[in-house]
Amino acid sequence: MCPPGPHAFLLVIRVGSPFPEIFKRSLEEHLQLFPKRVFDHTILLFTAKSPVTDKMLEKEIKRWPALQEILKQCGNRKHVFNISEREDRTQVTTLFKKIEEMVAKRAGGHYSIDSCDGHFPSEEMKAMVGRASERIAKVQTRRRELKALIEGGKTPPKHLKMVMVGAQWSAKSSAGNTILRKQAFAVDHNRTTKICEMSHSMVADRLLTVVDSPGWYYNNTLHDTCKMDKAEIENIMHLCPPGPHAVLLVVGLASAFNASYWQAVQQHMRLFKDEVWNHTIVLFTRGDWLGRKTVEERIESEEGLHCTRKCSS
CATH class of the missing domain: 3.40.50.300 (P-loop containing nucleotide triphosphate hydrolases)
Structure with missing residues (x-):
């Protein structure tokens, strides 16, 4: 430059x-x-x-x-x-x-x-951008299919319930406040969510229920997480009877999604039933860290994020 x-x-x-x-x-x-x-x-x-x-x-x-x-x-x-x-x-x-x-x-x-040692990986960058474009096209196709289902008679629930899980400092509480359009969960530079917290709001003529949960340290195994936090995370599903419509797996873009991060996610998601992935959406936060890059380019740049494909969308 x-x-x-x-x-x-x-x-x-x-x-x-x-x-x-x-x-x-x-x-x-x-x-x-x-x-x-x-x-x-x-x-x-x-x-x-x-x-x-x-x-x-x-x-x-x-x-x-x-x-x-x-x-x-x-x-x-x-x-x-x-x-x-x-x-x-x-x-x-x-x-x-x-x-x-x-x-x-x-x-x-x-x-x-x-x-300088090395070189600017222009070919690698071009390939990554190409894969990101393909990913965007697939996402848009999937969205059109879902829209067609709704227009075809699949009425969305009037009371939408969702729970949020993820690592500490992944901005789960801030994401919940954005969804609910109000300051429902406390946010500061320290760890704020120590127990499961629930809040409600009317958004777009629909009642929303959002449950925030304590986060785990981003590269801690399930064994490293204290029993009290594990019990709180596991209990989150029971706070939205008969069960949540969606599980939001919150991933902050400020840190690399490496092997240890993915291992921590996998192990903590085992606190729930195997079919939890069928109801999970990855919610990326701290998008300002991307600059001019798209989230699809970030996904293609990190192999760990490819593993989240087991989520339905």
């Missing part, structure tokens, strides 16, 4: 956020998308919502050995932004000077994309 290559990488870290060893491993794995010499062109950019002195920053860095190691790999280059003071242009010009000094040491050179 910056031919013939960027002059600098800004590795952004929020002041006050934890930086344990697992964060360092995650960071290094993502930077493996570039050659190791990316650190020669990198400045650590610390962000804060209030003024941070050099003494305060040094104290923060000393707290986390993993952060010290990353900073060392970057040649101890760092800068601080107070993001609440956007009118303070001196912090921006100072950053420019640090970038210019770094570039000068590289003899005015930029990070050359010509010598």
Whole structure:
């Protein structure tokens, strides 16, 4: 995006956020998308919502050995932004000077994309987009078939009951609020749903009942989930007698749907009868993480999501 290559990488870290060893491993794995010499062109950019002195920053860095190691790999280059003071242009010009000094040491050179390891997978991307288009066509065909069934006399229920299951922080509660068009379930940055919660609303002249359930940790096995949570999840089906019309399996798009994620889904869905999949719809949340990509492209980019095909639609 910056031919013939960027002059600098800004590795952004929020002041006050934890930086344990697992964060360092995650960071290094993502930077493996570039050659190791990316650190020669990198400045650590610390962000804060209030003024941070050099003494305060040094104290923060000393707290986390993993952060010290990353900073060392970057040649101890760092800068601080107070993001609440956007009118303070001196912090921006100072950053420019640090970038210019770094570039000068590289003899005015930029990070050359010509010598990057690997290549842009254009053919793979084209194939993925093609598969995504085929998926969209199948979905549209399926929707036309369902519409024809309704128009042919299959009257939808006037009281629609649905239950929501899924991992923690998959935005189940937010999804329930969107469906019900009201703030029915509490939402914050912590785990909010600890027991099954039910709410009702009239939407499009139809009575809706939505039941939210406690989530499991996204890559925990069923054995790792505490007995109380398992009992709550298992009980959700009995809160909509004689049973829900739909089970919404909520999957957040902010994380990769890898093998451990899929294993956790499979094991927790075993708390219900085998035919649960015939009544399940995958509900994707956090769609803003897709940017300009379609959800079909995301599905085709991750093999784990292909496994959800056992859902009827």
